[in-house]
Amino acid sequence: MLDVDRGRVLAYRVMAHGLEREAGDVADLAVLDLGVQDTPSGSARLALAARSATPPAGDPEGLALVWTFRGAPHLHRIADLPGLSTALWPLSDADATARIATTSIKEGARLGLAAFTAAAEAMRAVVTAPRPRGEVSTEVTARIPASLTYDCASCGARHVSGALFQQVGLPAGVLVRPGTSPAVLAPIEGRPGVPRRAEGTAALAEAYLRLHGPATPAEVASFIGTTQRDLVRLLPPSDPFLQARDRALLVPDKARHAKVWKMIAKPGALLVDGEIEGVWRARKAGRARLEITVTPFQPLPARVRDAVLDEAGRVAAVRGATDVRVLYDG
Structure with a gap:
């Protein structure tokens, strides 16, 4: 440190x-x-x-x-x-x-x-x-x-x-x-349309750290005007975030390592507010639908489940699906 x-x-x-x-x-x-x-x-x-x-x-x-x-x-x-x-x-x-x-x-x-x-x-x-x-x-x-x-x-x-x-x-x-x-x-001259989704928020956090660092996540969130607890991502298998070798830092509970870093048929990781809180897998269900099964490590609050659904829509779009269904295993 x-x-x-x-x-x-x-x-x-x-x-x-x-x-x-x-x-x-x-x-x-x-x-x-x-x-x-x-x-x-x-x-x-x-x-x-x-x-x-x-x-x-x-x-x-x-x-x-x-x-x-x-x-x-x-x-x-x-x-x-x-x-x-x-x-x-x-x-x-x-x-x-x-x-x-x-x-x-x-x-x-x-x-x-x-x-x-x-x-x-x-x-x-x-x-x-x-x-x-x-x-x-x-x-x-x-x-x-x-x-x-x-x-x-x-x-x-x-x-x-x-x-x-x-x-x-x-x-x-x-x-x-x-x-x-x-x-x-x-x-504003040449103004673009009203945004449809947030993009580039992480760059604001980086700018805050360059000017005011060191800082806690809560301090960065307070400056931006959001809350610290509002970051949910479905990271794919072998995502760069999962490649760090200090796995004990990413996931302190060693019993969960085998679930996150499987040797065969690797799952994706559910990232919630900077913590890996579960894993997920996706499979095609017909031509247009993608089914995403999430296995959380602990019960997820409603606001996280809502965010997971939003993220699932993004995953589906990237994979060429027009419909997505989120299932929970556990």
Whole structure:
């Protein structure tokens, strides 16, 4: 195990964050890999100035202000926005619910990914030109399920949950005009469609570790705005993750080694939140259906079973099947 003291961690972070002012161009700063939060308004420019030998006089070129991590406004490289949109998309229904589960839309949050999709598509349809935030909120509210809106005591109107509204800004292809109050929202030039699935989330975790490491999984998840316990994968036999020779680290219970690393007819591995929690096998059942049998090491909660079904669909698609059935052995 790597042993580092506090002084080394802080020295590493100072360098990783570019506080030595060695970057030639503001856009080259590593902190922009995760964006720079602009709360309160104007603080992002100050953060960039603290890292640049020649801070820009006005708004830096090639950057845009967008609601991203946890729905907060961040400055990002415009070129990074398409990838960031899919990387920040919820990983599952359970993840989506956790991100927006507030007392104001407790029932609506259970819609999971459908809530994000409905709100993002509504905002995209509404913001086709620069418009004040209030107008956008009113029109989005009218286009989404009522369960995603609530009666606001402070303004006396019914409107979309703020937690959901701001988290779908980037997926909707919407940016915030810097220095506007109330905020003015505008479409991102060349914006892609609303994401259909999360892609590239792991790259965000890697960027966090480069800038803030060492860190625990819970700390990384908290920054992204998700939960630590939301990673389910069906790894194929001989997956690179299973090739490490420290098998006792991967699976501490040695009695399970023979199940995971069989010499003949190797199974795949069920990965849940970083732990191998079972094995799985697949077989064709007719021309179009794939049957996946999962043998868990211990009972699986409903949210994991739901995620397994999602992963099974991905496996089926890769293997050319149009239908999939998940069975449990044990």
